[in-house]
Amino acid sequence: MSKNWRPATKLVHGGTLRSQYGETSEAIFLTQGFVYENSAAAEARFKGETDGFIYARYGSPTNDMFEKRMCLLENAEDARATASGMAAVTAAILCQLKAGDHIVAARALFGSCRWVVETLAPKYGIECTLIDGKDLANWEKAIRPTTKVFFLESPTNPTLEVVDLEGVAKLANQVGAKVVVDNVFATPLFQKPLELGAHIVVYSATKHIDGQGRCLGGVVLSDKEWIDANLHDYFRHSGPAMSPFNAWVLLKGLETMALRVKQQTENATKVADFLAGHSAVAKVIYPGRKDHPQADIIARQMTGGSTLVAFELKGGKNAAFSVQDGLDVVMISNNLGDAKSLITHPATTTHKNLTEDARVELGISPGLLRLSAGIEDADDLIEDFDRALSKIGK
Numbered sequence: 130m131s132k133n134w135r136p137a138t139k140l141v142h143g144g145t146l147r148s149q150y151g152e153t154s155e156a157i158f159l160t161q162g163f164v165y166e167n168s169a170a171a172e173a174r175f176k177g178e179t180d181g182f183i184y185a186r187y188g189s190p191t192n193d194m195f196e197k198r199m200c201l202l203e204n205a206e207d208a209r210a211t212a213s214g215m216a217a218v219t220a221a222i223l224c225q226l227k228a229g230d231h232i233v234a235a236r237a238l239f240g241s242c243r244w245v246v247e248t249l250a251p252k253y254g255i256e257c258t259l260i261d262g263k264d265l266a267n268w269e270k271a272i273r274p275t276t277k278v279f280f281l282e283s284p285t286n287p288t289l290e291v292v293d294l295e296g297v298a299k300l301a302n303q304v305g306a307k308v309v310v311d312n313v314f315a316t317p318l319f320q321k322p323l324e325l326g327a328h329i330v331v332y333s334a335t336k337h338i339d340g341q342g343r344c345l346g347g348v349v350l351s352d353k354e355w356i357d358a359n360l361h362d363y364f365r366h367s368g369p370a371m372s373p374f375n376a377w378v379l380l381k382g383l384e385t386m387a388l389r390v391k392q393q394t395e396n397a398t399k400v401a402d403f404l405a406g407h408s409a410v411a412k413v414i415y416p417g418r419k420d421h422p423q424a425d426i427i428a429r430q431m432t433g434g435s436t437l438v439a440f441e442l443k444g445g446k447n448a449a450f451s452v453q454d455g456l457d458v459v460m461i462s463n464n465l466g467d468a469k470s471l472i473t474h475p476a477t478t479t480h481k482n483l484t485e486d487a488r489v490e491l492g493i494s495p496g497l498l499r500l501s502a503g504i505e506d507a508d509d510l511i512e513d514f515d516r517a518l519s520k521i522g523k
Protein backbone atom coordinates (compact mmCIF):
# COMPACT_ATOMS: atom_id res chain seq x y z
CA MET A 130 0.00 0.00 0.00
CA SER A 131 2.47 2.60 1.19
CA LYS A 132 4.72 1.91 -1.80
CA ASN A 133 1.95 3.17 -4.10
CA TRP A 134 1.27 6.34 -2.17
CA ARG A 135 2.19 9.56 -3.88
CA PRO A 136 5.21 11.41 -2.48
CA ALA A 137 3.28 13.92 -0.33
CA THR A 138 1.43 11.07 1.41
CA LYS A 139 4.61 9.06 1.94
CA LEU A 140 6.17 12.15 3.53
CA VAL A 141 3.37 12.44 6.11
CA HIS A 142 2.74 8.78 6.97
CA GLY A 143 5.64 6.68 5.69
CA GLY A 144 7.61 4.54 8.13
CA THR A 145 5.71 5.61 11.26
CA LEU A 146 6.15 3.13 14.14
CA ARG A 147 3.59 3.71 16.90
CA SER A 148 4.37 2.75 20.47
CA GLN A 149 1.82 1.12 22.79
CA TYR A 150 0.46 4.64 23.53
CA GLY A 151 -0.79 5.24 20.01
CA GLU A 152 0.71 8.72 19.75
CA THR A 153 -0.28 10.79 16.70
CA SER A 154 3.10 12.42 16.20
CA GLU A 155 6.19 10.25 15.92
CA ALA A 156 7.84 9.56 19.28
CA ILE A 157 11.46 10.41 20.11
CA PHE A 158 13.35 7.43 21.47
CA LEU A 159 16.35 9.06 23.14
CA THR A 160 18.01 5.90 24.32
CA GLN A 161 21.51 4.54 23.87
CA GLY A 162 20.68 0.93 24.57
CA PHE A 163 17.90 -1.65 24.73
CA VAL A 164 17.10 -4.27 27.38
CA TYR A 165 16.38 -7.95 26.82
CA GLU A 166 13.85 -10.15 28.61
CA ASN A 167 16.43 -12.78 29.39
CA SER A 168 19.84 -14.11 28.36
CA ALA A 169 18.49 -16.23 25.55
CA ALA A 170 16.72 -13.19 24.07
CA ALA A 171 19.99 -11.21 24.12
CA GLU A 172 21.81 -14.11 22.48
CA ALA A 173 19.14 -14.46 19.78
CA ARG A 174 19.24 -10.71 19.06
CA PHE A 175 23.01 -10.75 18.68
CA LYS A 176 22.83 -13.81 16.43
CA GLY A 177 20.36 -11.95 14.23
CA GLU A 178 17.66 -14.56 14.86
CA THR A 179 15.20 -11.97 16.17
CA ASP A 180 14.49 -8.48 14.93
CA GLY A 181 15.15 -5.58 17.22
CA PHE A 182 17.63 -2.97 18.25
CA ILE A 183 20.96 -3.60 20.00
CA TYR A 184 22.70 -0.26 20.39
CA ALA A 185 21.89 3.22 19.09
CA ARG A 186 25.11 3.45 17.06
CA TYR A 187 23.71 0.59 14.94
CA GLY A 188 20.12 1.76 14.76
CA SER A 189 17.23 2.96 16.92
CA PRO A 190 13.46 3.42 16.54
CA THR A 191 13.27 7.14 15.67
CA ASN A 192 16.13 6.79 13.19
CA ASP A 193 14.43 3.72 11.77
CA MET A 194 11.28 5.74 11.05
CA PHE A 195 13.35 8.40 9.29
CA GLU A 196 15.23 5.78 7.24
CA LYS A 197 12.02 3.97 6.28
CA ARG A 198 10.32 7.20 5.22
CA MET A 199 13.32 8.13 3.07
CA CYS A 200 13.37 4.62 1.52
CA LEU A 201 9.71 4.95 0.56
CA LEU A 202 10.25 8.35 -1.00
CA GLU A 203 13.31 7.21 -2.94
CA ASN A 204 12.05 3.70 -3.76
CA ALA A 205 15.22 2.37 -2.12
CA GLU A 206 15.45 -0.96 -0.30
CA ASP A 207 17.53 0.24 2.62
CA ALA A 208 19.14 3.32 4.17
CA ARG A 209 21.36 4.56 6.99
CA ALA A 210 20.85 7.93 8.68
CA THR A 211 24.03 9.83 9.47
CA ALA A 212 25.00 12.78 11.67
CA SER A 213 25.57 15.11 8.70
CA GLY A 214 25.52 15.15 4.93
CA MET A 215 29.30 14.87 4.88
CA ALA A 216 29.18 11.78 7.11
CA ALA A 217 26.83 10.26 4.51
CA VAL A 218 29.07 11.17 1.57
CA THR A 219 32.26 9.99 3.29
CA ALA A 220 30.68 6.71 4.39
CA ALA A 221 29.11 6.02 0.98
CA ILE A 222 32.44 6.49 -0.79
CA LEU A 223 34.98 5.04 1.63
CA CYS A 224 32.97 2.00 2.74
CA GLN A 225 33.25 0.42 -0.70
CA LEU A 226 36.87 1.26 -1.58
CA LYS A 227 40.37 0.05 -0.72
CA ALA A 228 43.91 1.17 -1.59
CA GLY A 229 44.50 0.82 -5.32
CA ASP A 230 40.90 1.62 -6.29
CA HIS A 231 40.00 4.61 -8.43
CA ILE A 232 37.20 7.19 -8.32
CA VAL A 233 35.98 9.28 -11.24
CA ALA A 234 34.21 12.41 -9.96
CA ALA A 235 32.57 15.38 -11.63
CA ARG A 236 34.67 18.35 -10.50
CA ALA A 237 31.70 20.63 -9.82
CA LEU A 238 31.12 19.42 -6.27
CA PHE A 239 30.12 20.83 -2.91
CA GLY A 240 33.45 21.97 -1.38
CA SER A 241 33.74 19.31 1.33
CA CYS A 242 32.72 16.55 -1.11
CA ARG A 243 35.54 17.62 -3.38
CA TRP A 244 37.97 17.50 -0.43
CA VAL A 245 36.92 13.92 0.39
CA VAL A 246 37.69 12.60 -3.10
CA GLU A 247 40.55 14.95 -4.02
CA THR A 248 42.46 15.14 -0.71
CA LEU A 249 41.27 12.53 1.80
CA ALA A 250 40.87 9.44 -0.39
CA PRO A 251 44.38 9.69 -1.92
CA LYS A 252 45.90 9.60 1.60
CA TYR A 253 44.66 6.01 1.77
CA GLY A 254 45.86 5.03 -1.69
CA ILE A 255 42.53 5.63 -3.43
CA GLU A 256 43.09 7.62 -6.59
CA CYS A 257 40.68 10.13 -8.02
CA THR A 258 40.25 11.77 -11.42
CA LEU A 259 38.19 14.96 -11.50
CA ILE A 260 36.45 15.69 -14.79
CA ASP A 261 33.96 18.06 -16.35
CA GLY A 262 30.92 15.85 -15.80
CA LYS A 263 28.70 17.58 -18.37
CA ASP A 264 30.30 15.63 -21.21
CA LEU A 265 29.79 11.84 -21.13
CA ALA A 266 32.96 11.35 -23.18
CA ASN A 267 34.99 12.67 -20.21
CA TRP A 268 33.59 9.94 -17.95
CA GLU A 269 34.47 7.27 -20.48
CA LYS A 270 38.01 8.60 -21.00
CA ALA A 271 38.72 8.67 -17.26
CA ILE A 272 37.87 5.00 -16.68
CA ARG A 273 40.73 2.76 -15.57
CA PRO A 274 40.76 -1.00 -14.84
CA THR A 275 40.66 -0.05 -11.14
CA THR A 276 37.69 2.35 -11.37
CA LYS A 277 35.13 1.39 -8.73
CA VAL A 278 33.12 4.55 -8.07
CA PHE A 279 31.61 7.38 -10.13
CA PHE A 280 30.65 10.32 -7.93
CA LEU A 281 28.61 13.34 -8.92
CA GLU A 282 26.19 16.04 -7.93
CA SER A 283 23.37 17.19 -10.24
CA PRO A 284 22.39 19.99 -10.40
CA THR A 285 25.75 21.22 -9.18
CA ASN A 286 26.68 23.81 -6.60
CA PRO A 287 26.67 26.73 -7.34
CA THR A 288 26.34 26.94 -11.12
CA LEU A 289 23.40 24.51 -11.44
CA GLU A 290 24.85 22.46 -14.28
CA VAL A 291 23.39 19.00 -14.74
CA VAL A 292 24.93 15.61 -15.45
CA ASP A 293 23.21 12.98 -17.61
CA LEU A 294 22.53 10.37 -14.91
CA GLU A 295 21.33 7.61 -17.22
CA GLY A 296 24.34 8.07 -19.48
CA VAL A 297 26.80 7.94 -16.57
CA ALA A 298 25.06 4.86 -15.09
CA LYS A 299 25.29 3.04 -18.41
CA LEU A 300 29.05 3.68 -18.59
CA ALA A 301 29.51 2.59 -14.97
CA ASN A 302 27.61 -0.64 -15.53
CA GLN A 303 29.87 -1.52 -18.45
CA VAL A 304 32.86 -1.62 -16.08
CA GLY A 305 31.09 -2.72 -12.88
CA ALA A 306 31.57 0.63 -11.11
CA LYS A 307 29.00 2.08 -8.70
CA VAL A 308 27.42 5.49 -9.27
CA VAL A 309 27.04 7.61 -6.13
CA VAL A 310 24.79 10.66 -6.58
CA ASP A 311 24.63 13.58 -4.16
CA ASN A 312 21.02 14.58 -4.82
CA VAL A 313 20.74 17.55 -2.47
CA PHE A 314 20.16 20.25 -5.08
CA ALA A 315 17.51 18.24 -6.94
CA THR A 316 15.69 17.16 -3.74
CA PRO A 317 14.09 13.68 -3.60
CA LEU A 318 10.95 15.23 -5.08
CA PHE A 319 12.39 16.32 -8.43
CA GLN A 320 14.92 13.62 -9.26
CA LYS A 321 15.13 9.88 -8.49
CA PRO A 322 18.72 8.80 -9.19
CA LEU A 323 18.10 5.13 -8.37
CA GLU A 324 15.35 4.97 -11.00
CA LEU A 325 17.75 6.57 -13.49
CA GLY A 326 20.30 3.81 -12.89
CA ALA A 327 22.47 5.19 -10.07
CA HIS A 328 23.39 2.67 -7.36
CA ILE A 329 23.68 4.85 -4.26
CA VAL A 330 22.03 8.18 -3.35
CA VAL A 331 23.22 10.49 -0.59
CA TYR A 332 21.60 13.52 0.98
CA SER A 333 22.52 16.25 3.33
CA ALA A 334 19.24 16.19 5.30
CA THR A 335 20.40 19.51 6.71
CA LYS A 336 19.01 21.20 3.60
CA HIS A 337 15.45 20.70 2.26
CA ILE A 338 14.68 17.73 4.51
CA ASP A 339 14.98 19.78 7.68
CA GLY A 340 14.10 22.88 5.72
CA GLN A 341 13.94 25.14 8.73
CA GLY A 342 17.60 25.59 9.56
CA ARG A 343 17.68 23.57 12.77
CA CYS A 344 19.87 20.49 12.70
CA LEU A 345 22.43 18.58 10.66
CA GLY A 346 21.74 15.17 9.19
CA GLY A 347 22.42 12.93 6.25
CA VAL A 348 21.29 9.67 4.70
CA VAL A 349 22.70 7.00 2.38
CA LEU A 350 20.21 4.95 0.34
CA SER A 351 20.75 1.93 -1.88
CA ASP A 352 19.71 -1.69 -2.44
CA LYS A 353 19.93 -4.08 0.48
CA GLU A 354 22.68 -6.17 -1.08
CA TRP A 355 25.04 -3.20 -1.47
CA ILE A 356 24.30 -1.91 2.03
CA ASP A 357 24.80 -5.33 3.63
CA ALA A 358 28.06 -5.92 1.79
CA ASN A 359 29.56 -2.43 2.13
CA LEU A 360 27.91 0.07 4.44
CA HIS A 361 26.53 -2.16 7.21
CA ASP A 362 29.79 -2.91 9.06
CA TYR A 363 31.43 0.42 8.19
CA PHE A 364 28.45 2.26 9.66
CA ARG A 365 28.30 0.18 12.86
CA HIS A 366 31.98 0.38 13.66
CA SER A 367 33.03 3.83 12.49
CA GLY A 368 30.05 5.53 14.16
CA PRO A 369 28.56 8.25 11.94
CA ALA A 370 25.03 7.62 13.32
CA MET A 371 22.46 10.42 13.51
CA SER A 372 21.18 11.55 16.90
CA PRO A 373 17.62 10.27 17.50
CA PHE A 374 16.61 13.80 18.42
CA ASN A 375 17.74 15.03 15.02
CA ALA A 376 16.00 12.07 13.36
CA TRP A 377 12.79 13.28 14.99
CA VAL A 378 13.29 16.88 13.82
CA LEU A 379 13.98 15.59 10.31
CA LEU A 380 10.88 13.35 10.35
CA LYS A 381 8.81 16.43 11.11
CA GLY A 382 10.71 18.23 8.35
CA LEU A 383 9.80 15.52 5.84
CA GLU A 384 6.14 15.94 6.77
CA THR A 385 6.09 19.43 5.23
CA MET A 386 8.83 19.04 2.62
CA ALA A 387 6.55 18.71 -0.42
CA LEU A 388 4.70 21.92 0.50
CA ARG A 389 7.88 23.84 1.20
CA VAL A 390 9.75 22.70 -1.90
CA LYS A 391 6.75 23.52 -4.07
CA GLN A 392 6.58 27.07 -2.72
CA GLN A 393 10.36 27.52 -2.84
CA THR A 394 10.44 26.36 -6.46
CA GLU A 395 7.61 28.71 -7.43
CA ASN A 396 9.48 31.56 -5.75
CA ALA A 397 12.76 30.58 -7.41
CA THR A 398 11.05 30.53 -10.82
CA LYS A 399 9.51 33.97 -10.32
CA VAL A 400 12.73 35.52 -9.05
CA ALA A 401 14.75 33.90 -11.88
CA ASP A 402 12.35 35.35 -14.45
CA PHE A 403 12.55 38.77 -12.83
CA LEU A 404 16.36 38.70 -12.71
CA ALA A 405 16.60 37.52 -16.33
CA GLY A 406 14.77 40.69 -17.40
CA HIS A 407 16.93 43.09 -15.38
CA SER A 408 19.59 45.20 -17.10
CA ALA A 409 22.19 44.76 -14.32
CA VAL A 410 22.11 40.98 -14.67
CA ALA A 411 24.45 39.34 -17.21
CA LYS A 412 22.92 35.88 -17.00
CA VAL A 413 20.61 33.68 -14.97
CA ILE A 414 21.12 29.94 -14.58
CA TYR A 415 17.98 28.18 -13.42
CA PRO A 416 17.14 24.53 -14.19
CA GLY A 417 13.45 25.43 -14.49
CA ARG A 418 14.01 27.87 -17.37
CA LYS A 419 13.97 26.98 -21.05
CA ASP A 420 17.20 28.92 -21.61
CA HIS A 421 19.19 26.60 -19.31
CA PRO A 422 22.03 25.27 -21.54
CA GLN A 423 21.07 21.67 -20.70
CA ALA A 424 17.28 22.02 -20.77
CA ASP A 425 16.96 18.76 -22.75
CA ILE A 426 18.65 16.64 -20.06
CA ILE A 427 16.69 18.43 -17.33
CA ALA A 428 13.42 17.58 -19.11
CA ARG A 429 14.47 13.91 -19.26
CA GLN A 430 15.61 13.39 -15.69
CA MET A 431 13.98 16.00 -13.46
CA THR A 432 10.33 16.64 -12.68
CA GLY A 433 10.82 20.14 -11.33
CA GLY A 434 13.25 23.05 -11.51
CA SER A 435 15.11 23.79 -8.33
CA THR A 436 14.84 25.89 -5.23
CA LEU A 437 18.16 27.51 -6.17
CA VAL A 438 18.97 30.22 -8.69
CA ALA A 439 22.45 31.27 -9.83
CA PHE A 440 22.93 34.65 -11.48
CA GLU A 441 25.80 36.79 -12.58
CA LEU A 442 25.94 40.56 -12.29
CA LYS A 443 27.52 42.70 -14.98
CA GLY A 444 29.34 44.76 -12.33
CA GLY A 445 31.43 41.88 -10.90
CA LYS A 446 32.25 41.55 -7.20
CA ASN A 447 31.36 45.12 -6.26
CA ALA A 448 27.90 44.77 -7.76
CA ALA A 449 27.43 41.34 -6.15
CA PHE A 450 28.34 42.69 -2.71
CA SER A 451 26.15 45.75 -3.26
CA VAL A 452 23.14 43.58 -4.12
CA GLN A 453 23.68 41.26 -1.16
CA ASP A 454 24.07 44.19 1.22
CA GLY A 455 21.02 45.94 -0.23
CA LEU A 456 18.63 43.03 0.42
CA ASP A 457 16.30 43.23 3.43
CA VAL A 458 14.17 40.07 3.20
CA VAL A 459 16.83 37.80 1.74
CA MET A 460 19.63 37.10 4.19
CA ILE A 461 23.31 36.47 3.53
CA SER A 462 24.10 32.87 4.43
CA ASN A 463 25.99 30.01 2.79
CA ASN A 464 23.26 27.53 3.83
CA LEU A 465 20.44 26.45 1.52
CA GLY A 466 17.08 24.72 1.43
CA ASP A 467 15.77 26.83 4.32
CA ALA A 468 12.28 28.32 4.65
CA LYS A 469 14.09 31.66 4.72
CA SER A 470 15.56 32.97 1.47
CA LEU A 471 19.35 32.96 1.65
CA ILE A 472 21.97 34.37 -0.69
CA THR A 473 25.69 33.75 -0.95
CA HIS A 474 28.67 34.96 -2.98
CA PRO A 475 30.41 31.66 -3.81
CA ALA A 476 33.78 33.15 -4.87
CA THR A 477 34.40 34.61 -1.40
CA THR A 478 32.59 32.02 0.74
CA THR A 479 31.75 28.43 -0.23
CA HIS A 480 34.34 28.26 -3.02
CA LYS A 481 37.03 30.59 -1.65
CA ASN A 482 39.42 27.66 -1.03
CA LEU A 483 39.58 26.72 -4.70
CA THR A 484 42.33 28.18 -6.85
CA GLU A 485 41.38 31.03 -9.17
CA ASP A 486 41.83 28.62 -12.12
CA ALA A 487 39.52 26.06 -10.56
CA ARG A 488 36.89 28.75 -10.01
CA VAL A 489 37.16 29.89 -13.62
CA GLU A 490 36.87 26.26 -14.76
CA LEU A 491 33.62 25.96 -12.78
CA GLY A 492 32.17 29.26 -13.95
CA ILE A 493 32.35 30.84 -10.50
CA SER A 494 32.98 34.42 -11.51
CA PRO A 495 33.35 37.41 -9.14
CA GLY A 496 29.85 38.59 -10.11
CA LEU A 497 28.09 35.27 -9.38
CA LEU A 498 25.49 35.00 -6.62
CA ARG A 499 23.53 31.94 -5.51
CA LEU A 500 20.02 32.35 -4.13
CA SER A 501 18.27 29.66 -2.13
CA ALA A 502 14.61 30.64 -2.37
CA GLY A 503 12.55 30.41 0.81
CA ILE A 504 8.80 30.19 1.34
CA GLU A 505 8.11 33.91 1.70
CA ASP A 506 5.68 35.72 -0.63
CA ALA A 507 7.31 35.86 -4.08
CA ASP A 508 6.31 39.51 -4.53
CA ASP A 509 8.28 40.50 -1.43
CA LEU A 510 11.33 38.70 -2.80
CA ILE A 511 11.02 40.38 -6.19
CA GLU A 512 10.57 43.81 -4.59
CA ASP A 513 13.61 43.10 -2.42
CA PHE A 514 15.78 42.30 -5.45
CA ASP A 515 14.35 45.23 -7.42
CA ARG A 516 15.36 47.62 -4.62
CA ALA A 517 18.80 46.04 -4.11
CA LEU A 518 19.61 46.01 -7.83
CA SER A 519 18.64 49.67 -8.19
CA LYS A 520 21.19 50.56 -5.52
CA ILE A 521 24.23 49.08 -7.33
CA GLY A 522 27.08 51.59 -7.34
CA LYS A 523 25.10 54.12 -5.29
Ligand SMILES: *Cc1c(COP(=O)(O)O)cnc(C)c1O
Nearest residue numbers: 213214215239311313333335346
Ligand atom coordinates in the same frame (compact mmCIF):
# COMPACT_ATOMS: atom_id res chain seq x y z
C1 LIG B 1 25.31 20.79 2.41
C2 LIG B 1 25.75 19.81 1.41
C3 LIG B 1 26.56 18.72 1.75
C4 LIG B 1 27.07 18.51 3.16
O1 LIG B 1 26.07 18.35 4.09
P1 LIG B 1 26.21 18.71 5.66
O2 LIG B 1 24.91 18.29 6.21
O3 LIG B 1 26.48 20.16 5.75
O4 LIG B 1 27.35 17.89 6.17
C5 LIG B 1 26.93 17.85 0.76
N1 LIG B 1 26.53 18.03 -0.52
C6 LIG B 1 25.75 19.07 -0.89
C7 LIG B 1 25.36 19.21 -2.31
C8 LIG B 1 25.34 19.99 0.06
O5 LIG B 1 24.57 21.03 -0.31
